[in-house]
Amino acid sequence: MAGARTHENVPVLLVDDEPKVLEAHRRTLRGRFDVHTAPGGEAALEAMAARGPFTVVVSDFKMPDMDGITLLARVAELYPDTVRMILTGYADMDTAIRAVNTGAIFRFLTKPSEPDDLAMAIDAGIEHADMVRAARELEIVRRLKDGFEQSLRAFTRLVEFRDPYTSGHMDRTADIAVMIAERMGMADDDVAGLRLAAMVHDIGKVAVPSHLLNKLGELSDAEFTIIKAHAEVGAEIFKGLGVVWPIARMIREHHERLDGSGYPDGLTGDGLLLQSRILAVADVIDAIITHRPYRHGLGRGEAARYLLGGRDTLFDAEAVDIALTLMEEDHIREPGD
Structure with missing residues (x-):
């Protein structure tokens, strides 16, 4: 078994009415898995109830109190994530079909089974359980992200209702930001967070009086100070948000400049x-x-x-260069184009 993968802490339950078989399993699989044993179907169910779900259950087929297929069908009802395998010397086709159809069996193994073959089958079962779990977690994350994005879009519409001149601005900004980030080679998850932040980067304007947002003339210093507060207000709205992306920070920093001339905190460079x-x-x-x-x-x-005038002084040089290329390639267009 040299070089084989190990899952020392993964709980595995072996079920057989022959004590010598269970002892042989314990010896050959010790150190490779967290091995537990049960001398029959009822004992296996009791062990699962007491110990909690096992990642893999391998059961003998022919047992006096409850056959292996009946046991594994029960396991499938109680612990659907547990990977189930049948181990038997009665390897006829009818048994195999019944095992698969009734107990949703992952593997059908024959007795006597070589220790390496059994260990490899259990390894495969553990990896299958990991993949199923990962797929489920990804689906949950996807649904959470979808719901979160819909909530952010509702915020966007609120701002646009009060400030019609910004209609579509946040969505367009998000599209441009994503194109730049992707050209930079940014990780997909970071790009996703950037897109969400861009979609609501002006959300703080909900606190700005409408007459200032829609003022046709030049703003006074006092009025501009009020408008500038939208970066802080927006960040405060999303402060403590239970997501992995630093959305509040991006909202707060979107008017900062590399040389410290931006607002609200006058941050610089890195x-x-x-x-x-x-x-x-x-x-x-x-x-x-x-x-x-x-x-x-x-x-x-x-x-x-x-942008060229502020390249590497006000704005990130790589982001500017990519943005200029995107405009030259006609990926960024003026309204109405």
Whole structure:
């Protein structure tokens, strides 16, 4: 068994009415699995109730109090995640079919079974259980993410209702940010978090009076101070959010600049998350090329000039370079294009 994988802490239950067979199993599998034994079906069910679910149950077929197929069918009802195997010297086709159909058997093994063959089958059963568990966890995460995204979209619509000039701005900014991040080679999960943060990066504007959001003339210093508070308000809304992504931090930092001239905290350089630096570039692009209350959209040329002027001083150089390429390739378009 040299070089074989081990699962020393994985609980495995072996069921057989022959004590010598169980003792042989214990000897050959000791140190490879957390081996437990039961001398029959009723004893196996009692062991499972007392010990908790086992990852794998391997049962003999012919036993006096309860045959192996009946036992494993019961295990399937009580502990559906337990991987079930039948071990028997009665290896006829009818038995095999009944085992698979009745007990949802993972493996059908014949007696006598070589120790390595039994160990390999149990290893395969454990790996199967791990894959099933991982798939279920991924599905749960996917559903949570989907529900969370729908909640964020509801927040987005709330801001756009109060500030029609920003209609679509957060979604477009999210699209641009994702394109930049993907070109950078950012991990998929980090890109997902960035997209969600970008979708709500201006959520703090719910606290800004509507007349300021829609003011046609130039803002006074006092009015601009009120509007600038939206980054802090938005971060506060999502503070303590029970997700793995630093969404609140990205919202707070999306108006920060590398040289410390941004707001609200005047952060510099590496003090900013990479995701925040990407979001800042994406936000500026959409703000420049789209219409605002006080001016018409200025176009991609002006956006490119502004980004180049702030490359590596205000904005992350790699994010700027990728954004310029995306505009040249026509992946970022002006409204109406």
